[in-house]
Amino acid sequence: MDYLLLIEITLLVLLIVTAIAVVEAANTLTSVIMLCIFSLLMAALYIIMGAPDVAITEATIGAGASTLILLAALLLLGEKEKPAERPWLALLIVVPMFLLLCYALVDMPDYGATNAPAHQHVAKYYIEKTKIEIGIPNIVTAVLASYRGFDTLGEVTVILTAGLAVFVLIGREKTKP
Numbered sequence: 001m002d003y004l005l006l007i008e009i010t011l012l013v014l015l016i017v018t019a020i021a022v023v024e025a026a027n028t029l030t031s032v033i034m035l036c037i038f039s040l041l042m043a044a045l046y047i048i049m050g051a052p053d054v055a056i057t058e059a060t061i062g063a064g065a066s067t068l069i070l071l072a073a074l075l076l077l078g079e080k081e082k083p084a085e086r087p088w089l090a091l092l093i094v095v096p097m098f099l100l101l102c103y104a105l106v107d108m109p110d111y112g113a114t115n116a117p118a119h120q121h122v123a124k125y126y127i128e129k130t131k132i133e134i135g136i137p138n139i140v141t142a143v144l145a146s147y148r149g150f151d152t153l154g155e156v157t158v159i160l161t162a163g164l165a166v167f168v169l170i171g172r173e174k175t176k177p
Helices: 003-024 028-048 052-077 087-107 122-133 139-147 149-171
Strands: none
Touching: 003 028, 028 052, 028 087, 052 149, 122 139, 139 149
16 A cells, blocks of 8 residues: 555544544634644645645644634633643644654755755746746746636635634624623
8 A cells, every 4th residue: 555545544534533523622722723733634635635835825824823813712702611621632632743743854855955856846847937938037926826826816815714704803892691
């Protein structure tokens, strides 16, 4: 069995388990943390699928910004959380994730390495063909606006939606029960 297929299956199983944990969580804070873990698992899956730009966006927006926004919303709403009844469960989840990330770090190319896989295929094509195909002298602009235009539109839509959600949450008046 191909090791990438095994990793994909493992990630998909973990995604399903995490999604169930989000729904079945005893309190809202646990749901927010599980959503963060779900986003990190999705980012790992995107890496395996060969979409590092989407993975970085998912990790940044999905796991980072969304988690902060949801935690801020919990703080603004003043929801009282009861202490965790099973702190060992958190360790059971965090330790394997930490070890998996450490394992992944060993296989990553050095930062900025010209022989990294990303620089061997698509980057070479963009450097050679952008001026001819698109006519824009700035390669980054050509990639974001033309080659990957739908991805960029989707990412901007996600950021806009998150920003609007923050404004809606901040603009709400607290009502007394």
